[in-house]
Amino acid sequence: QVQLVESGGGLVQAAGSLRLSCAASGRTFSTYDMDWFRQAPGKQRELVASITSGGNTNYADSVKGRFTISRDNAKNTVYLQMNSLKPEDTAVYYCHTQIIAALSSRRYDYWGQGTQVTVSS
Numbered sequence: 126q127v128q129l130v131e132s133g134g135g136l137v138q139a140a141g142s143l144r145l146s147c148a149a150s151g152r153t154f155s156t157y158d159m160d161w162f163r164q165a166p167g168k169q170r171e172l173v174a175s176i177t178s179g180g181n182t183n184y185a186d187s188v189k190g191r192f193t194i195s196r197d198n199a200k201n202t203v204y205l206q207m208n209s210l211k212p213e214d215t216a217v218y219y220c221h222t223q224i225i226a227a228l229s230s231r232r233y234d235y236w237g238q239g240t241q242v243t244v245s246s
Contacts, residue, residue: 127151127235129220134240137210141244145205147220147237155198157224161205163216163242170219174205188214210244217241 128150137143149157158177164170174194175183182194193206203220220237 127157127222127224127233129222129235129237131218131220131237131240134218134242136243136245139210139212139244139246141210142206142208143210143242145207145218145220145240145242147203147205149201149203149220149222151201154201157222159194159196159203160221161194161203162219162221163214164219164239165213165216168216173218176203207242210242212244212246215242215244 130148131145133143133145135143145161156178158175160175161173162170163173171185173185173188174192176194176196184192191207191209194203196203205218207214217239219239222235224233224235226233
C-alpha cells in the first residue's frame with residue numbers, strides 16, 4: 126500500500142510560479158516511477174510530467190520549458206516546479222505511481238487526493 130499526499134497548490138497570477146510537493150509512504154520510494162497528472166473542469170485527466178526511479182524525465186508538450194519534475198528520495202518526495210503559469214494550467218493536480226507486484230505482475234495504481242491550482246489572468 127502506498128499513500129500519496131500532495132501540497133502546494135493555490136491561487137497565482139499568470140506568469141507566476143508554484144511548487145507542488147507529493148510525499149509518499151513506503152520504504153521503497155526510490156524504486157517508484159512517479160507522475161503528475163492534472164484534470165481541468167470538463168476535461169479528461171492528462172499526464173503532465175513523469176520521472177523514473179533513475180531520474181529520467183518526460184513532459185507534456187504543453188508544459189515543456191515551464192515545468193520541472195524532480196525527486197528527493199531521502200524525503201520520499203516528488204516535486205513539480207511550475208513557472209510561467211498560464212490560465213489554461215488551472216486544474217486539480219494529482220500525484221500518481223504504479224506498482225507492479227513482484228510475484229503476480231499485477232499492476233496497482235495509487236493516486237493522491239489532488240491539489241487545486243488556479244491561475245488568474
